[in-house]
Every structure is written in C-alpha cells, then in structure tokens.
Amino acid sequence: MDKLMWVLGVLIFVVGLLFSIAWHELGHLSTAKLFGIRVPQYMVGFGRTIWSTKRGETEYGLKAIPFGGYIRMIGMFPPGADGRIKQRSSSPWRSMIEDARAASYEELRPGDEDRLFYTRKPWKRVIVMFAGPGMNLVLAVGMFLALFMGIGVPRSTLTVNEVNECVVPVGQQTDSCPAGAARTPANEAGLRAGDTILAFDGVRVHDYPQLQGLIRDSAGKHVAIEVRHRDGTPGTLAADIKTNTLAALDKDGVPIKDKTVTAGFLGISPATGVHHMTVAESFDEMGRMASHGVQSLAQLPGKVPGLWHAVVDGAPRAQDSPVGMVGAARLGGDVFAMDLPATQQLSFFVQMLAYMNFMLFLFNMLPLLPLDGGHIAGALWESVRRTAARVLRRPDPGPFDVARLMPLAYVVAGIFVCFTGLVMAADIVNPVRIN
Structure with missing residues (x-):
C-alpha cells in the first residue's frame, strides 16, 4: 500500500508540473497571438511527440520528457546585416548565429512577413516574453x-506541548538528564503539558515568537506567568528564568545552523496548531x-x-x-x-x-x-x-x-x-x- 501511495504522490506531482509548464507556455502563446505573431507549435515537454493535434495554424502537443516546454514563433531573430535570412560561414561561432536565424524562419510562409516576432515593437516583445514567467x-x-x-499553515502556539526536565545546552540533549543538571524553570514552576500561557512578566502574549523573545530577554529574572491550565482553570505561576546556550535565530525566528547564543531559558516545547493568515x-x-x-x-x-x-x-x-x-x-x-x-x-x-x-x-x-x-x-x-x-x-x-x-x-x-x-x-x- 505504501508503494502504491508513493507512486500516486509522484504522479500527482508530475501532473502539477505539466500544468505549470502548460500554464507558462500559454502565457507566451496567448500574448503572441494577441499581437498577431504566428505560432506554428505549442508543446509541453521535450523529445518525441506522444500526442498532438492541430487547431487553426498551431499544432498543440505533448512530448515524452515532461521537464519543460516551448512555443515556436516565426521570426524570433531579424535577418542578417545583408538582409538575407540564411547564409553560410566557415566560422563555428558564425554558424551558430546563422543556424539560429535560419531556424526561426524555417516555417515561414507567404504572407508571414508582417507576422514576425522581431517586427513587433519592443514593448510588445517584452510582454510576450514576460507573459510566460508572469503566468x-x-x-x-x-x-x-x-x-x-x-488550508492554513502550522504554527507554534502558546499551549505547552512538553516541559523539559532539566537545563541542557543546545546540541547536548539526551533522553535522560545528565548528572547534576538543574531542573528547568518551567518544571520548577509547575507548568504542565496542555497549559496555555496568557501573559509573561506582566506582558499579554499573542503568539509564540513574542513569548519566545520575552523569555530569551529575561535571563536571571523572577517572573510571573499567567496561564490557563489544561482543565480550563486560570492560574499564575512564578519562575526564575535560567541562562542557557540556545540556537541563534534569524529575523524570521528560524534557527541559524551552527550558531548559538546565551539567553533566557524556560524549558518548554510549544504545541503546533493550524493558523489561517x-x-x-x-x-x-x-x-x-x-x-x-x-x-x-x-x-x-x-x-x-x-x-x-x-x-x-x-x-x-x-x-x-x-x-x-x-x-x-x-x-x-x-x-x-x-x-x-x-x-x-x-x-x-x-x-x-x-x-x-x-x-x-x-x-x-x-x-x-x-x-x-x-x-x-x-x-x-x-x-x-x-x-x-x-x-x-x-x-x-x-x-x-x-x-x-x-x-x-x-x-x-x-x-x-x-x-x-x-x-x-x-x-x-x-x-x-x-x-
């Protein structure tokens, strides 16, 4: 069953990827047609064509390798300096230029002279090329x-999920407390899993990052913690905030790898809830x-x-x-x-x-x-x-x-x-x- 679900997850992602590619190319296609540029092909994927159909002047199709896509527009590049579309040269670099120029005209038909990409004003070409990534x-x-x-996103809440037993520096945590380790302030104060913190040191708290900042700034202080216990009853606890070595946080509250700070420590792990922004x-x-x-x-x-x-x-x-x-x-x-x-x-x-x-x-x-x-x-x-x-x-x-x-x-x-x-x-x- 796990293998079947794994395959299903991969297939769902591939479908999402194909839609994203098709959506990108649709931006190019729709704006190119809006400005009168002829588009012979709209393809999702690369490699061998596994399905295609022609609607009007454009062939729509799906190719075997689903990691990209493209549309073909006539006249992506202007003619050469001599006004010719195709010329040859013994220089490999020059040949690259000429081959690219020739490829952009290989499906040129009579009457397409005023439907070439390069003949459109620069602002129109900017719109056509931006429309893909814009989509x-x-x-x-x-x-x-x-x-x-x-759907909402997971967020740390003010409800306590777990109370740490002892004060241990970050990176040294084990399943049991080391000999001589001090009890955490939360443990000493009587905080328990399921309790919700309402105020810290007289400051009403609204989210966990605010509470975390207040705790870290309170090293060595004796603070009052207003809580709503897990049974719904209100209460006020007293705690002596200890100093501990903790992970440093960036401006978004994300731990910085291999960087620590010395700050106040209460000794709780928050519960996670769903937050709708x-x-x-x-x-x-x-x-x-x-x-x-x-x-x-x-x-x-x-x-x-x-x-x-x-x-x-x-x-x-x-x-x-x-x-x-x-x-x-x-x-x-x-x-x-x-x-x-x-x-x-x-x-x-x-x-x-x-x-x-x-x-x-x-x-x-x-x-x-x-x-x-x-x-x-x-x-x-x-x-x-x-x-x-x-x-x-x-x-x-x-x-x-x-x-x-x-x-x-x-x-x-x-x-x-x-x-x-x-x-x-x-x-x-x-x-x-x-x-």
Missing part, C-alpha cells in the same frame, strides 16, 4: 494565498519567501561542490541542497506514503508546487539567453538604442540582433544542462529525504 508568478501567488488563507500576513510571508528565493538563486553556484560530493562520495545532502524535478517528485511520493492527515499532504503539495512556480519565474527572468529574461533584455536594449537615436536625431539603428548572442546562449545552456544533470544524479543516487 508562473500568478499561479504561485494564487497557490500561496490558497495555502496561507484557506490574513491577506496582509500572506503577502508579508510571500515577501519573505521571495527574498529567500532570490538568495537561493544567487547561492546556486556555491552548491555545486556539495552536489558533486553527494553523487561521487555519497556525502550527506545538505538541508538547503538544490532539488530538481526528479527530487521534488520523490519528495511528493514520500509525503503521500507517510501516515499523515490529508490536509497536511495537500498543504505540502500546494507549497511545493507554488514555490516551484515562483522559482521558475525568478530563473526565467535572469537576463541571459536562451531564457525569457535574455529576450526581454534584448528588447529593452533595442528600445534604449532607438530612443537615444531619436533624441540625438541620428538614423534608426534598427532591431537589435539577438541572434549575435547565440554563442553565449549555447554556453549558458550548456552550464544549465550540466547543473541540471548533476542535480538529477544527486536526486537519484542520494536523494533528499523528509523525516
């Missing part, structure tokens, strides 16, 4: 709102996730050595190790195979697909060919050149020839392919697991 962003925001406001809280959380996503993207080159050692030497995968589509699908299978409530499984899938769509947006917006951001940068540069020429009353420089950047695009694509292959290998031989 991923829209989908990510919609899914995050559904998760944060509808407001609209403001949801967008604030998305802002934090966006910042984290940008940082993660910038840190990708530094993850290569860890991935290499994970594949070659079998070294443990870091918690922040990059995960590709294969790894994400495996995580989806792992979650479905766990004995978890359906809402938690749904929450995981929604969060994973939403974050994947957001990272697809960020990745595709990098100003590098062959990514959408590279074409956007080319259109913006053309707009700047033409505007400057008009202001300075110089001849129109014409369209910017993005095809001249194709040698660089091949290098960038090669780097992406190698990195993707390394991540895929790590996801297969040494996958990230959920405990």
Whole structure:
C-alpha cells in the first residue's frame, strides 16, 4: 500500500508540473497571438511527440520528457546585416548565429512577413516574453494565498506541548538528564503539558515568537506567568528564568545552523496548531519567501561542490541542497506514503508546487539567453538604442540582433544542462529525504 501511495504522490506531482509548464507556455502563446505573431507549435515537454493535434495554424502537443516546454514563433531573430535570412560561414561561432536565424524562419510562409516576432515593437516583445514567467508568478501567488488563507499553515502556539526536565545546552540533549543538571524553570514552576500561557512578566502574549523573545530577554529574572491550565482553570505561576546556550535565530525566528547564543531559558516545547493568515500576513510571508528565493538563486553556484560530493562520495545532502524535478517528485511520493492527515499532504503539495512556480519565474527572468529574461533584455536594449537615436536625431539603428548572442546562449545552456544533470544524479543516487 505504501508503494502504491508513493507512486500516486509522484504522479500527482508530475501532473502539477505539466500544468505549470502548460500554464507558462500559454502565457507566451496567448500574448503572441494577441499581437498577431504566428505560432506554428505549442508543446509541453521535450523529445518525441506522444500526442498532438492541430487547431487553426498551431499544432498543440505533448512530448515524452515532461521537464519543460516551448512555443515556436516565426521570426524570433531579424535577418542578417545583408538582409538575407540564411547564409553560410566557415566560422563555428558564425554558424551558430546563422543556424539560429535560419531556424526561426524555417516555417515561414507567404504572407508571414508582417507576422514576425522581431517586427513587433519592443514593448510588445517584452510582454510576450514576460507573459510566460508572469503566468508562473500568478499561479504561485494564487497557490500561496490558497495555502496561507484557506488550508492554513502550522504554527507554534502558546499551549505547552512538553516541559523539559532539566537545563541542557543546545546540541547536548539526551533522553535522560545528565548528572547534576538543574531542573528547568518551567518544571520548577509547575507548568504542565496542555497549559496555555496568557501573559509573561506582566506582558499579554499573542503568539509564540513574542513569548519566545520575552523569555530569551529575561535571563536571571523572577517572573510571573499567567496561564490557563489544561482543565480550563486560570492560574499564575512564578519562575526564575535560567541562562542557557540556545540556537541563534534569524529575523524570521528560524534557527541559524551552527550558531548559538546565551539567553533566557524556560524549558518548554510549544504545541503546533493550524493558523489561517490574513491577506496582509500572506503577502508579508510571500515577501519573505521571495527574498529567500532570490538568495537561493544567487547561492546556486556555491552548491555545486556539495552536489558533486553527494553523487561521487555519497556525502550527506545538505538541508538547503538544490532539488530538481526528479527530487521534488520523490519528495511528493514520500509525503503521500507517510501516515499523515490529508490536509497536511495537500498543504505540502500546494507549497511545493507554488514555490516551484515562483522559482521558475525568478530563473526565467535572469537576463541571459536562451531564457525569457535574455529576450526581454534584448528588447529593452533595442528600445534604449532607438530612443537615444531619436533624441540625438541620428538614423534608426534598427532591431537589435539577438541572434549575435547565440554563442553565449549555447554556453549558458550548456552550464544549465550540466547543473541540471548533476542535480538529477544527486536526486537519484542520494536523494533528499523528509523525516
């Protein structure tokens, strides 16, 4: 049964991935058709075509490898300097440029001269190229709102889940108290699992991060703790807050790896509940996730050595190790195979697909060919050149020839392919697991 649920989880993720790809390409397709650009093909996936149908002038299809997609637009690049679409050269770099230019015209038909991508104004080309990753962003925001406001997210509450028996520095916890270890303030004060803390040292508390901050700032103080006991009766307890070595927290309250601080210690573990965010809280959380996503993207080159050692030497995968589509699908299978409530499984899938769509947006917006951001940068540069020429009353420089950047695009694509292959290998031989 567990294997069946694992396979089901993988299939659900693949379906979500295919929808995300199709949604991305739909953004390109709809805006291209809106501006009169002819689109011969709309494909989800790469490799061999396993299904296709033609509607009007566009062939719609599904290919065998579900890790990408594309639409073909006529005239992605302008003709060469001599006005010809196709010419040959003995230079390998020049051949790359000419081959790319020729490929963008290979399905040119009579009457298509005014339906070429490069003939559209720069702002229209920006819209067409932004529409794909923009659709991923829209989908990510919609899914995050559904998760944060509808399904809800797990949050530490003010209810005590467990009272620690003794004061032990972080990283040295064991199943039993070491000899000579002092009892925790919570234990001495009489706090018990199921009690809910209402006020700490005269301050009314509203959430656990607030309470945690107050405790850490109260080292050495004698404080009153107002509680609602597990049987519903109110009460006030007194505690002498001790000093302990604890994990350092970042501005979002997340423990910082291998960093500790000396702070006040009460000795409780909070219970976890489901919190439904407001609209403001949801967008604030998305802002934090966006910042984290940008940082993660910038840190990708530094993850290569860890991935290499994970594949070659079998070294443990870091918690922040990059995960590709294969790894994400495996995580989806792992979650479905766990004995978890359906809402938690749904929450995981929604969060994973939403974050994947957001990272697809960020990745595709990098100003590098062959990514959408590279074409956007080319259109913006053309707009700047033409505007400057008009202001300075110089001849129109014409369209910017993005095809001249194709040698660089091949290098960038090669780097992406190698990195993707390394991540895929790590996801297969040494996958990230959920405990």
